Amino acid sequence: MDSNSLYYSLELVAGSGHILTPEQRTALESSLVLLKKNYKFSRVLFWGKILGINGVYFIAQGRGEDEMKDKKNLYSLNCMDWFLLPPASDSMIEEVSKATKGRFIGDPSFVYEHQEIHRQGEGNEPVNEKAVITITEEKRLAVAVHQIDAEVSVVPRGAFIKSPRGLVQLNRSFGGLSEAEARKLDNFLHLRQSKNMKKKSVLDMGDWNPAMDYLDALSDDIPKGSWSLQFEFARKVCVLRSLLWLGLTFYHVPMTPQHGYIYIGDGTKNLDLPFML
Amino acid sequence: MDGKEERVQSAAAFKSYMLKNSTKSNLNLYDHLTRLLMKLMDEQPHNAVDVIEDMSSDVKRGLLEEMQSTVKDLPETTADVELAEQQRLLFTRPKDVDHEEELVETPLPNVSELSFYLEQAGVGLGRDEMQRIFLALKQLVESQPLLHCRLWGKILGTENSYIVAEAIVEGDDHSVDEPAEEEEREVDTQENEIDQLPQSTYKPPSVVPKEATGTGANKFVYYVCNEPGLPWVKLPSVSPAQITAARQIRKFFTGKLDTPIVSYPPFPGNEANYLRAQIARISAGTQVSPQGFYQVLEEEGDEEDEVSQSNYEPNPDFEGIPAAEMAESLSNWVHHVQHILLQGRCTWVNLAVKPGDESNEEGEADEKEEEPDEPEPEVGPPMFTPISQDAEMFNTPPWSLSLSSTLTSQHAVAVLRSNLWPGAYAYACGKKFDNIYIGWGLKYTGGGYTPPVLPLPQKEYPSVPEITEALDPSLEEEQALKEALEEQQAVREEMEATDEEEEEEDD
Numbered sequence: 001m002d003s004n005s006l007y008y009s010l011e012l013v014a015g016s017g018h019i020l021t022p023e024q025r026t027a028l029e030s031s032l033v034l035l036k037k038n039y040k041f042s043r044v045l046f047w048g049k050i051l052g053i054n055g056v057y058f059i060a061q062g063r064g065e066d067e068m069k070d071k072k073n074l075y076s077l078n079c080m081d082w083f084l085l086p087p088a089s090d091s092m093i094e095e096v097s098k099a100t101k102g103r104f105i106g107d108p109s110f111v112y113e114h115q116e117i118h119r120q121g122e123g124n125e126p127v128n129e130k131a132v133i134t135i136t137e138e139k140r141l142a143v144a145v146h147q148i149d150a151e152v153s154v155v156p157r158g159a160f161i162k163s164p165r166g167l168v169q170l171n172r173s174f175g176g177l178s179e180a181e182a183r184k185l186d187n188f189l190h191l192r193q194s195k196n197m198k199k200k201s202v203l204d205m206g207d208w209n210p211a212m213d214y215l216d217a218l219s220d221d222i223p224k225g226s227w228s229l230q231f232e233f234a235r236k237v238c239v240l241r242s243l244l245w246l247g248l249t250f251y252h253v254p255m256t257p258q259h260g261y262i263y264i265g266d267g268t269k270n271l272d273l274p275f276m277l
Numbered sequence: 278m279d280g281k282e283e284r285v286q287s288a289a290a291f292k293s294y295m296l297k298n299s300t301k302s303n304l305n306l307y308d309h310l311t312r313l314l315m316k317l318m319d320e321q322p323h324n325a326v327d328v329i330e331d332m333s334s335d336v337k338r339g340l341l342e343e344m345q346s347t348v349k350d351l352p353e354t355t356a357d358v359e360l361a362e363q364q365r366l367l368f369t370r371p372k373d374v375d376h377e378e379e380l381v382e383t384p385l386p387n388v389s390e391l392s393f394y395l396e397q398a399g400v401g402l403g404r405d406e407m408q409r410i411f412l413a414l415k416q417l418v419e420s421q422p423l424l425h426c427r428l429w430g431k432i433l434g435t436e437n438s439y440i441v442a443e444a445i446v447e448g449d450d451h452s453v454d455e456p457a458e459e460e461e462r463e464v465d466t467q468e469n470e471i472d473q474l475p476q477s478t479y480k481p482p483s484v485v486p487k488e489a490t491g492t493g494a495n496k497f498v499y500y501v502c503n504e505p506g507l508p509w510v511k512l513p514s515v516s517p518a519q520i521t522a523a524r525q526i527r528k529f530f531t532g533k534l535d536t537p538i539v540s541y542p543p544f545p546g547n548e549a550n551y552l553r554a555q556i557a558r559i560s561a562g563t564q565v566s567p568q569g570f571y572q573v574l575e576e577e578g579d580e581e582d583e584v585s586q587s588n589y590e591p592n593p594d595f596e597g598i599p600a601a602e603m604a605e606s607l608s609n610w611v612h613h614v615q616h617i618l619l620q621g622r623c624t625w626v627n628l629a630v631k632p633g634d635e636s637n638e639e640g641e642a643d644e645k646e647e648e649p650d651e652p653e654p655e656v657g658p659p660m661f662t663p664i665s666q667d668a669e670m671f672n673t674p675p676w677s678l679s680l681s682s683t684l685t686s687q688h689a690v691a692v693l694r695s696n697l698w699p700g701a702y703a704y705a706c707g708k709k710f711d712n713i714y715i716g717w718g719l720k721y722t723g724g725g726y727t728p729p730v731l732p733l734p735q736k737e738y739p740s741v742p743e744i745t746e747a748l749d750p751s752l753e754e755e756q757a758l759k760e761a762l763e764e765q766q767a768v769r770e771e772m773e774a775t776d777e778e779e780e781e782e783d784d
């Protein structure tokens with residue numbers, strides 16, 4: 001969620017059970033402003049917390065001109081000193097998925113090791129080669145943040161528009177979804193490169209606006225039912241919770257431009273989802 | 278004279294022509310010109326003759342708007358309006374309550390204090406929501422005769438969430454619900470008289486009896502509601518079969534208490550029972566207190582076999598452990614809820630006791646010596662075990678300890694987080710402590726969940742030699758057998774013949 005709205009929007013996502021202590025909140029308000037100035041971001045967001053066994057990571061995200069492509073992730077252990085996370089490449093994602101198991105430890109220099117045994121059969125003498133893959137927790141963190149953003153980031157329809165130059169930018173005249181619109185899952189979109197998993201017929205795409213409807217809708221997520229939509233806070237705030245990554249909460253106050261999402265959880269994907277629905 | 282009359286008549290005719298209502302818009306020219314001229318008189322615009330056409334269309338449009346506004350919208354009752362009306366009741370004060378009654382000890386917990394300490398720990402539902410829950414608990418305490426009440430926490434669901442309160446109801450001790458399973462057995466006996474069908478030798482495993490209210494897993498009664506302000510619903514007590522089934526399934530809650538749970542192994546009950554079973558498991562696994570806060574209640578006349586540790590009370594001599602010490606080592610925290618055994622209860626019940634041998638039920642120890650086939654009693658860890666002895670599962674330590682603040686550690690609160698049940702937290706600060714659970718109600722299962730495998734299909738009938746098929750012997754085998762038999766007979770005849778000869782010789 002945007003650092004400007006931190007002081008009131010944390011209350012709105014508190015229904016998931018996690019809040020920031022007053023000390024952490026005030027520390028963030030100061031340090032995020034400094035972060036924005038130092039890195040020259042156009043917007044800086046407090047992305048969330050990843051709870052490790054021995055420690056907690058606070059993650060911030062800075063956005064540049066294009067909200068989808070110019071993203072930089074930073075982490076901190078005490079809300080004041082921030083370190084840049086490396087961007088997640090495909091090879092890094094593959095290594096992390098092989099080497100890491102279980103929960104985050106809480107120490108960014110912790111090294112996960114994984115031994116892979118390759119068999120190279122040549123005639124009668126197969127040779128066993130052992131390859132040890134080591135990966136630090138910092139890289140695992142970078143990959144986790146990247147995956148969560150790619151799979152479960154949420155924005156309301158109309159909040160981000162594509163400028164004629166192709167840049168994705170905040171829509172300053174976004175007035176908010178109405179109460180009826182906020183109850184439908186297809187008014188919420190993922191902020192990521194469109195994957196177009198379902199081919200939409202011309203009937204559906206009839207009244208789409210190319211500046212607003214270039215992102216995937218939440219209702220196309222597989223499996224269906226992996227989002228929980230509720231009206232909380234005395235039924236005034238629309239809260240979306242992901243069941244795939246437990247801990248991601250999105251809030252939107254209908255008829256106002258206030259929206260945002262935050263992830264507070266242990267940073268592991270819920271692979272048992274099909275059993276649980 | 279005639280000219281004047283003619284003029285009057287033609288004026289009247291023209292007036293009546295102007296008064297005729299148009300078929301399209303139901304307006305007439307006379308009224309329209311009247312209104313237009315009145316408007317001109319009121320407004321007196323410059324260059325009236327140039328703007329007269331616009332003014333005329335303005336007047337017409339003005340008429341139409343008036344007609345439309347007579348149709349009023351029915352105010353729709355939106356969801357937040359409905360809830361606001363119910364939540365208004367939270368803020369009303371009953372008139373006939375004396376001030377004196379309120380100063381007496383009430384079972385109402387101090388949720389504001391809880392909310393403050395949890396906020397220091399980074400857990401909670403936000404100040405406004407906690408305040409509403411506080412008032413809802415007050416409503417609960419006023420409507421039911423409760424001896425003790427506590428906010429247990431919140432369980433999130435896919436469509437709606439549950440706010441759970443833990444309570445002890447006055448006068449509800451040690452009552453056991455009568456099982457309604459005896460009715461089914463009577464129907465079967467009627468079939469036997471008609472026809473002798475092969476009897477099934479399947480005996481379903483005997484059902485483990487429920488624990489009485491006030492003991493073991495049913496020590497507390499739980500009330501839930503979807504939102505503060507809505508009426509509280511009492512959850513039914515939990516049975517061991519439900520706990521064992523809940524340990525094997527993994528399902529999200531939907532938010533409606535009567536949703537059926539479709540799973541394998543089949544869960545005996547609906548969502549209300551599943552919710553109660555998960556609450557029992559979470560309480561048994563994560564409710565902890567500083568060591569020494571509670572002490573065992575001493576009862577007179579204890580039987581040796583009965584576990585009398587289920588009763589505890591706050592220790593009046595407890596001096597409080599400083600938060601820094603609480604945050605350093607896990608051995609300062611102890612469980613104060615009984616562990617649930619594999620059987621699904623807190624006290625073990627020997628199911629193999631045969632009905633009719635009532636004299637043997639008193640001495641369970643004697644039975645163990647006589648029949649070594651008796652199942653071994655399950656014993657859980659004793660009450661007040663420090664949590665440093667909790668087993669590590671899936672390579673993760675079961676608890677994470679921290680101090681709430683490193684900058685102001687003089688007044689910090691010790692925070693304990695469970696890794697096995699994500700969402701279970703406990704805080705301790707001097708003499709105060711509490712537990713809370715805010716989460717999805719699911720245990721951490723390590724890598725992935727695999728549903729239990731179906732059992733093998735049952736054998737339909739016992740394999741007795743009379744009905745087992747055997748291959749018919751082939752021709753060669755029969756002939757070989759015949760020859761062998763003939764040989765044997767020939768040998769026997771010879772033996773008899775030699776015996777007779779011997780007998781004759783002796784004579």
